[in-house]
Amino acid sequence: MQTSEIPEDWQALHPTMLLFGSGEMISRLILPLVFVFLLNPASFGMMFWVGIAVLTSMSTLLARYASFRYATIDGSICIREGIFSKKVRRIPAKRIHNINIRQNLVARRLNVVRLDIETAGGGAAEASLPALSHGEAQRLFAYWRREKSGEIEAADTQLLAEDDATPFYRISHRDILVAGATTHRLGIIFVAFAGLFQLFEDRIFNSMAGQGPELLQQGVETVQGLGDQSWWQVALLVCGTLITLLFTAWMLSIITAFIRWYQFTIRHNHDSVSIKTGLFTLRQYNFPLNKVQALRCRITPLRRPLGLMQIFVQSAGHVGFQDGGQGESDLLVPITAVKQTQHFVQCVWPNAGWNHLAWRPVHKYTRTRQFRQLLLLLAVLITALIAVYAGETWAQTLAVLLTVIGIPASWVIAHATWRQTGYAFDLRFVYVKTGFLGLHYWVIPLSKIQNAAVHQTPFQYVRGLAELQLDVAGSGSGAIFIPNIDVKEAWLMFNRFINPRPGTDAGW
Template identity: 25%
Template sequence: MSSMNRLHPFSAVTYSLRYAFLGLWLPLFLVGALASVFEPIQGSWTVVAAPLGFLLGLSYGVAYYYRFGYQITEDTVDVASGVFARRSREIPYGRIQNVDIRQGVVQRLLGVAVVSIETAGGGTTEATLSVVGEDEADRLQAEIRRRTAGVKERRQEQDREHAPESDANVDPESQPDAEPDRQPAAGTDGPAGAETDPDAVTADSSSDAGRPTSESTARPSPQQRRRRLFELADTELLLYAFTTFRPAAGAAGLFLFFFATDAVLEAFLAAAAPFGGPQDLASGDAGSYGILTIVSGLISVGVTYLLSVAYTFAMYYDFQLGRIGDDFVYDRGLLQRYSGSIPAEKVQSVTVTDNPLQRLLGYAGLWVETAGYGPDSDAGSQSAVPLAARDRIYTFAENLTGVETPSFESPSPIARRRYAVRYSLLAAAIVAVAFGLSYATPLERWYLAAVVFVAVPPAAHLRYTHLGYFVGDDHLVIRSGFWRRRTTVIPYYRIQTVSTRRSIFQRRLGLASLVVDTASSRSFVWSSSTIYDIALEDARDVHGASRDHLQTALRERKAADDLGVSVDFT
């Protein structure tokens, strides 16, 4: 333990306060709960139990700080923690996905940061160093990235040494083109639309970038070897904030309502009064309460939208994407600053997203999914380009993956009728609810709810027209969604499983859905990429073609030693 590094002294303060307040409130809760059940226990015991718990928690926090250590070794990142139950972790560099640096407002003022080490083993953080100094955080990020690149390079050398002689003796000119011109040469301008820093040195101009060196060898700083790929302009940031709605922002609204219930209700009553709302909650009729409900709902949606705008603006303020070696690196955030990396070799798929308003304005976003994490994961490192002009985004996606321009196939026309029936049943359910409310409330014109049937045909049409798929030579491209349309490019060699699913209704109509899984984790919002409601024969053809292309792509990629994506995608 003596050879391990300790966290910043500020960690002792944070750990001590965290466990001290836990030790303060836990006795209050336990004594109060037990006193109501067991007569010998008195509530006055909290006068002694609470201060004692506070001191015990304070002591435990200090002990936790002194018992926590980390170390960068030749092969692993070692982390030891725990006061009574010790836990020692050795994280191999080959398993490390990325190293993220996070700074809140207070942490930035104090010059400290939280370092999170993510691996490809799942959706949780493998190790968190909370907190270290800013310089130490940058050193750890650069050192781990350098050693991770060294492990990868040594593995590639071993693969080349053990490659069969038949592969080594093949005429290179007879092999498929490995796209040597996908990365621009050092000192030249990249493809159209590239945004490069003239003062930055590209990784191509430094042949030992990412190569392991001795500890005594001087290393250039990460910023000296960083090449800028994309920077979110102020207008794009504002447009992204105002065209993105995050329902999770409603949690902040509920928090405000919980702590200021009376003030919020008074505001709702004052806003509804000019439209016929009740003067107070105790007096009023069904009509005035209905007006109050409508006005309150509109205000709640408006407040949630404004909170969403503020959250998005703060999260993606000063967004910058660059590259160091074979890693995409990013920085973003206003109140809380994030810095991390997206390893190119870990990229599973690339997704272009847009919503109706962004499509109307001609904009879209570009997201990537990496092994173990999906676009909306807690790691927060998956947005390659939050928002840019649509043509530019498509160019980025093509340059990043090398995918050919897709020509989408539409689902079976029977699917359109299926969606019309589905939405008709939903509309009928809404009318039935309105009819039921007419017996419990003064609602009389319940039949006006039948107006929702007008939306059924356009809803079914829009869902159908935004579905499509493309079976390319090297990639499978899947498009779906109207409110948030997703166009996902999946290299065949990244496919884990392809499954054909058929519900009882699809079996009757001769339809099937094809679910394509990669190694990335999924969230509630982002599910597995799915080709919906295509003819059964087409599903079987795509299934078989994906399996054949997968085997071919794996052989070609191993022979070409290709990352699969271009790190100079702009």
């Protein structure tokens, strides 16, 4: 940046940044500190290093607050930070993909917000303003919208839109309950138990080493004291423990869903979609409709009998909530009925179809190929079992059992996957579906396809088949495949997709 372009009216963050920064620092240090005191509570050296860590973190926080400044100039947001090594960034408004807004309970009480600036590069935020007054955040948000889109209606510049505006969709308490009840989080509990066991593992085994013979003798006497009629009590205890774990995980999922999706609301502007949600931490994000590359609909095995799905937005860069990790697409709606899919698809693309699509099946070779792959996996598993436990009767019995059950199960899986894999298209969109117990659907505008490729293996070549690969922009999106279709149709679709001509049916 040239010196003449550096603005003079640099502005500091709101002083509450120190409060929020301290809270984040404590949240990061509290768990390590607990482990330190549990392992060695009386160590003076440990206390010294803990104090050094706290002082270092506080000094870093104070230095960042003192050096962090921001300003607006010539259609850009400028950010300056650093004391000894200064860094100045200039982010043009036209490059800003989205501005995410976050408010926790304390921030709402103090009337301050956090702004995360996203660009089309994807991944983490390009820049973050941890603490701004509501009025200043409103000014920056309106500045971005004005510079990006020109003169727009005042309603479109509203930060944290008012509840009296008519929403496109608002989730009900019943839907939140169902979303939480059909999400599997039992693994969290097992991880917690494993962590506790790992923490106290040495003490447990040291105690058992000193009292091992006495404990063993007590255990033998206890088992001998149990009559045959008491084994059902042991089984009942084990079943009760498992049921308690499952119920705890189920309740945890429901509570998490209410915290995350409380008052989840979608509002549709003329060129973007705004989403606001959260019980304790209020979050709002917007994504421009012209940046949407694809929609992905996911039906999990638990939700399939209930006719429910989630819908995600694949955009040029991450915005909003990553519901499942960094590679996950951006969530459009956490749960909805399958019959309402077209309602949300047309929220993004009004001319997209869904309810009356003519799905085309893929070739039966899809079933044959997957059946062979599953048989190969089963054969490797059985061979490894017999090789490791050679001569063991139970291993031979298990191998026979796996063979008897695995072969028909592999056929069922391959057949179901083939029946549920298909594609459809119209003048502007291509639709793809696949899955076994759960289902995945993609809606892709032809104009958003970045790359297309036709693949043929020797087995496909003999059968006159090919696989069509479609790529769209977006971090972590991966390719979308239409497997085992006629090679002529694959090339016809390839030529149509890389040269889309809306409004004409030539070539179909």
